[in-house]
Amino acid sequence: MQISYVDLATGTARRETLADPSAQLGGRHLTAHLLSSSVDPRCDALSGENPLVFATGLLADLRLSGADRLSVGAKSPLTGGIKESNSGGTFARALARLGHRALVLEGEASDWTLLYLHADGSRLELLPAYDLVGLDTSETVVHLARRFPEMAAAALIGPAGERRLRSAAVAVTDGGGAPNRFAARGGLGAVMGTKKVKAIVVERSAARPAVHDPSALTELRGQYHDALRANPTTADWFPTVGTAGMMVVVNGVGGLPVCNFSRGESELADRVSGETLADLILARGGEGRTGHPCAPGCVVRCSNVFPDADGRAVVAPLEYESIGMLGTNLGIFDLDTIAQLNRVCNLEGLDTIEVGGALGVAMEAGYGTFGSGDDARRLLEEIREGTVLGMLLGNGAAVTGQVLGVRRVPVVKGQTISAYDPRAVKGTGVTFATTPMGGDHTAGLTIFAKMDHRAAAGQLEASRTSQLNRAGADALGLCSFHLAPVAGLLHQLVNAVHGTAHDETFVQDLGLRTIQTELDFNRRAGLPSTSDRLPAFFCTEGLPPHGAVFDVPVEALEGFWHED
């Protein structure tokens, strides 16, 4: 496997073969490793000094459900620390098929550029992209598909990324060629925009990956998919209600963000639950889909396509975090409205969580009324039009709160937390505070743990376990929803593919190594230990209806990784 480095300033590329083919460098672990060894952690994240890394996992392109996730990594312009955001879709598989474990964009192009990776010898070509400037994500892939009939997958930015907004995402094409998957968090789209790279296109290839022990892989693959099909969560719950199934769970513990995290529960939550969503999709039919795979071959299929009343697709997917942050967090409990807001974010190439956080803060400042879909649409339109208010919102909740003078701003390390109020889902609060990723639930969601989520006891341990597991999964390129049913098989799969001899501690070890590398980056970037905290209001303001505050001691948070 190899890594290609593209120097956008000179238009040249160089290739490096991974020294040890069995090296466990993939996904989030590889992005952390590459960034740590090549970047001045103190650099300006929105400058040519900050590379953008696209990495595949250790199990990519092996026809394993959920193992083809793409890790995108850079120094985050939101947090000032290291960031990895991963995505479904087909890009990682296509990249792996060209023999690539990673693609690294360095420097800045002088004009808008499109990067094309040829199947033939993995030749890299830099093409002008001035004709793509200003196109939304959907228009961009329509253009790309027409121009490049052999396109297997693309990663791209929308207008938000072009404008270097800190809530800009990197969009990735799915199995249908639509740019519906996102490496959304941390402002990585702004890093891509700073490089003036509008899109990366990977050409189709029929190559197959080298595997150390193909028959062992075949055997293990069968066990792997059997395990997923035998587990009620992965086999039934996710394909039926999708991630939106979380609505009932989180509302049940009183941890739903309502009106900028001012309440934790709503009697209206049923209107936007996964069950209601699934019923509506099925009732409307047409282009609507439940149990939609985010990448081909996925057994879990937690995605969906949300149709309008006439059955025409509005957005895909509609996920719990988007419903929470663009919906309930704004006091909006109407799926059609939320789907429309989500659609605009997807077309612009914006992170729904960061934008939802920013809109909530703006509404708290009086720039809109909670519950008003019209106001939310208008604020999104400001972002689209690039007004000053729009630029403010598009740069995230932290700066929005700073400028509009709001004290209740739900961010950690400058990044909006997701739709889990840390007062009622305390383990995830610990994750928000302590993960090197900033306020990011994907780094260690604890809501699946069987525990009292509003009690302080046990939350440090729950977060730690989840953070290690998920960092390990991210390094494997594996969807975290897959983790529980197949945990015992993962080291065996890696051994079969790479000829290694890992034992069952492998995933957690990999997670710890990944996090240690990231913590070291953040330390060198100068991120203060004081950033391992939640905003004060979570610690002082009781959350209705249960009155919970976040009471895990700050010393425990700031010392969370010390023993490591």
Next chain:
Amino acid sequence: MQISYVDLATGTARRETLADPSAQLGGRHLTAHLLSSSVDPRCDALSGENPLVFATGLLADLRLSGADRLSVGAKSPLTGGIKESNSGGTFARALARLGHRALVLEGEASDWTLLYLHADGSRLELLPAYDLVGLDTSETVVHLARRFPEMAAAALIGPAGERRLRSAAVAVTDGGGAPNRFAARGGLGAVMGTKKVKAIVVERSAARPAVHDPSALTELRGQYHDALRANPTTADWFPTVGTAGMMVVVNGVGGLPVCNFSRGESELADRVSGETLADLILARGGEGRTGHPCAPGCVVRCSNVFPDADGRAVVAPLEYESIGMLGTNLGIFDLDTIAQLNRVCNLEGLDTIEVGGALGVAMEAGYGTFGSGDDARRLLEEIREGTVLGMLLGNGAAVTGQVLGVRRVPVVKGQTISAYDPRAVKGTGVTFATTPMGGDHTAGLTIFAKMDHRAAAGQLEASRTSQLNRAGADALGLCSFHLAPVAGLLHQLVNAVHGTAHDETFVQDLGLRTIQTELDFNRRAGLPSTSDRLPAFFCTEGLPPHGAVFDVPVEALEGFWHED
């Protein structure tokens, strides 16, 4: 001497007598000491956790020219570190006369408040101030003077401070009772606004300070004023051209900020020089004044009153840094226009340096044209009106650059540097980078040193000497312009007043202790060592016409205070 602490949340006050009357705790040293020992350095600067300290110097109210400066200190909402900003005017003298070395505002009032310090026993009274809300600084003191005929001095905020804008200043009344002096930097007006304290009024008193050796003081006072009158800079240059005399000097070394620090010299500089300014003031007559004292009894009298063509006062004073940042930095070379802009800043209670920096960045982003007074006025009007653009600008250059996507933003630690391009006045560039105060020329201006200001050699030493001297002067409550002529007398004065036995190293020792206390605060606040840097463009972009870049090694900057 005593310190009064006012708890605004409970409306109670407590008093503390300084344990050792000879303790060298005054001015900036005292603000640093009080903040370090009482504040969680990691607190939110715009919350009740951050106290606001008003401190007098060690030589206050002794009829010594320039020794009555007021130190205002808090954690800065701009830099996230400790801040002291000092001001002329009569507030420190009035406070000292009531036996106060410091007044500390703690917590937050629930509604707008006016604090009245009675001469009688230094009784403190908290009065409602809802009728002052929204008044500009001038209207506020007119109201106060009418209501409190025994008012000796006031410290107050304008609408900018009420709105908690991070470029809000604390205004202080001068000898004529006008709010023309400012503790301008660091956003301390926003800290006062957060506390909902609109003004502090100190009542007149006839008390005289206790002095250890009155006859020695009388003798030394004579020598002190003789020395100031014998020095051409303090006796002639400052009273004639004021700080604006710096224009010719800085333009001469090619370090003038022109159009957001894109050029270092202008052939138009003569139009806004101190000499032109003085000629114009004298020619217009009327209320115009050169050689105006910022506090009663000042020999140096660097201030002025700038009149319009009809002789009516427009603004007082018009200083070099304001002419630089609101004028040449915006491409404006017209004194009447600059005076008008300065007037608006004074009335709103805004730091001219921070606002000038923000407007320069906004013009670079296309929100106005360099050289257009109309555009500058319009942008200031946005701040006054509280539009989103205005709130952005009013929160400073750093956030303005972040939101509007500008890369050339002249800030250090989130605070705008002043009108000395660090590429051409490199010692001051070292100060900007390394002072715990953020980008603040008052912490160590090197332009008076006889050296090649564009060469890298010797700048670390020049900055260090200046930083120690000025921190010492700030701790004494002494105007830094006085320092050179009277340096040998200062320890003797302190000894005569306080019965101490300091030697001639006293001022520098005091400076070092002050800075060490501040560095420790910043370290505990989590300010990264990476913040001891200048923005990258100063290090890479040659400054016309000399092509200088800032080339003092970053390692030397980040290690600047290590041996201390």
